[in-house]
Amino acid sequence: MxxxxxxxxxxxxxxxxxxxxxxxxxxxxxxxxxxxxxxxxxxxxxxxYGGVRRQGRPVAQLPLSQRAHMIWAQLPELVGGDGEYLRTGHLKIARSESDMTVLERYRDSTRDFDMGLQLVTGRALRERCPWLGAAAIGGSLCPEDGQANPxxxxxxxxxxxxxxxxxxxxxxxxxxxxxxxxxxxxxxxxxxxxxxxxxxxxxxxxxxxxxxxxxxxxxMQSGHPQMAVTEPLPFFMDVSLGVEGGGVYARQIARGNCVFGGGRGYALDELRARTSSAELSHLMQQAVALVPRLREACVIRTWSGTEGYLxxxxxxxxxxxxxxxxxxxxxxxxxxxxxxxxxxxxxxxxxxxxxxxxxxxxxxxxxxFPGSGTIPVGPAHFATAATQETP
CATH class of the missing domain: 3.50.50.60 (FAD/NAD(P)-binding domain)
Structure with missing residues (x-):
């Protein structure tokens, strides 16, 4: 029945x-x-991928992202565990002077959101992240952004x-x-x-x-981001990485595995997606250029999923x-x-x-739908009274 x-x-x-x-x-x-x-x-x-970042988002998303940032800080109280959430910092890499100009403009345009963005170049970058490859000439660090286990x-x-x-x-x-x-x-x-x-x-x-x-x-169209993870390596990468203009992102978890992603896989059917061999090869080349220590690392798993794009x-x-x-x-x-x-x-x-x-x-x-008008929501009336404020 x-x-x-x-x-x-x-x-x-x-x-x-x-x-x-x-x-x-x-x-x-x-x-x-x-x-x-x-x-x-x-x-x-x-x-x-598991990135928990505000940096790099369109300005229109930042009020929502800031609210999320406060909720993530309450994760253990909300859900009963930390989900391996760590505020490791998010470093967005520049590979050219024009990239640095974009990062500087973004910092200036987002000052009202108090993300504490720090531009680093030259010796400061090498001292902060000696494991970065020569492709990185600078970057923008958001110290309180981080990562978690989805x-x-x-x-x-x-x-x-x-x-x-x-x-x-x-x-x-x-x-x-x-x-x-x-x-x-x-x-x-x-x-x-x-x-x-x-x-x-x-x-x-x-x-x-x-x-x-x-x-x-x-x-809306479907896309299929692809990711890979390595065997455990001696811990060295203490921030989550992104790249201005896209292409590759990477982080290392406490167990030593390096998670990295970029490029697009393809759909097997409505529900399943798979990584592309050609795209993975290109992704790995970019990852090694950014983090040379990954050159000898063994990739133990790759995967993809399905996301909606407007x-x-x-x-x-x-x-x-x-x-x-x-x-x-x-x-x-x-x-x-x-x-x-x-x-x-x-x-x-x-x-x-x-x-x-x-x-x-x-x-x-x-x-x-140009010319339309959104219908007001409420307020609604429920049989049960509110007992606790939402964050």
Whole structure:
């Protein structure tokens, strides 16, 4: 028999965004059911590089990123573990004088966000990171940015939400969503039907299909970032690395393994992706040029995943343009791991209070539909009172 239940909020997608939303909704006393097709955190939220950085983000993302930065500092209290989160610093490398000019302009444009960016060149760079190759001529250091283990962090948000009373349903593929005039109806085949006042579309690279069902098709494409990890090496790399202009990123974990990424893999099917041999070869050449100690390292595993990319490389976050109670959060273009907890908190704000103090106007879905106007969210009224403020 089909199970039929009612709740305040249905969250579609159990990645770090959806799971964080479920956690913060429960902290506000809101009833929530989370539906995840696989296991929570098993898709892009659990197979990404693990960078937790603010540096390098578009200025429009920085208020959200700053809120996330504060939430990451509370990780043990929120989810019951540290997820191997460390504020190691993030060093963005310049390989030319023009790169240094870009880094300097970025520092100047972001002074209001108090990231403490430090430009380093010449002897200062070599003393700070003697293991860097000659390709690096300078860089920008954000001392409080860092890294974490996505395989631990992303599922931990879902587990924490479940401990607070969220109804977390894994292995539940959403086959049909709609609004019957009184609320949302979400169906998972013959197994489950959930009615709710709100629907949170947090389905990652597959969220566009849900948006389209509510007449909000967006030009989102799938991409497949690729990563690799080496055998354990003597510890030497004490910061997470990026490169101005892209190409390669790298970090070393406490056990000694070096994780690095860059380039694009390819899709095997709708759900699976694989690394490209040619792209991996190019990536390894770039990694060795940046960090020569990797030349003799043995790569023990490579992997890819699936992420959603919109043309402007900005996410969609916030209310539907035409359906009251529908909230979107998707299209993070490979940068959603650090932002995820703050996006979840913002969604909880919108559900509980009808607004949020964190600026998200740049991420409205209405930017794809000129002349439209976003529908106000609320505020909503729930049977259960809020019991705890969201971060």
């Amino acid at each position: 089909k199970e039929r239940i009612s709740t305040d909020v249905v969250v579609v997608g159990g990645g770090i965004v959806g799971a964080s939303a479920a956690l913060f909704l429960r902290r506000l006393g809101v009833a929530v059911v989370l539906l995840e097709r696989d296991l929570c955190g098993s898709r892009s939220s659990g197979v990404n 395989r631990l962090v992303s599922p931990a948000f879902a587990q924490a939400a479940r401990r607070l009373g969220a109804d977390i349903r894994e292995g539940m593929r959403v086959d049909e969503v709609g609004h019957d005039g009184s609320g949302f109806v979400t169906r998972c085949g013959a197994a489950l039907e959930v009615r709710s006042q709100f629907l949170l579309n947090c389905g990652g690279a597959w969220a566009g299909a849900i948006a389209a069902q509510f007449a909000e098709p967006v030009p 043309p402007d490389r900005l996410p969609v976050i916030g209310p539907s343009d035409n359906t009251p109670g529908l909230l979107h959060a998707f299209g993070f273009a490979g940068g959603g791991f650090q932002l995820g907890p703050a996006v979840g908190a913002v969604l909880a704000d919108l559900v509980r209070y009808g607004s949020t103090e964190t600026p998200i106007g740049a991420f409205s879905i209405s930017r794809f």
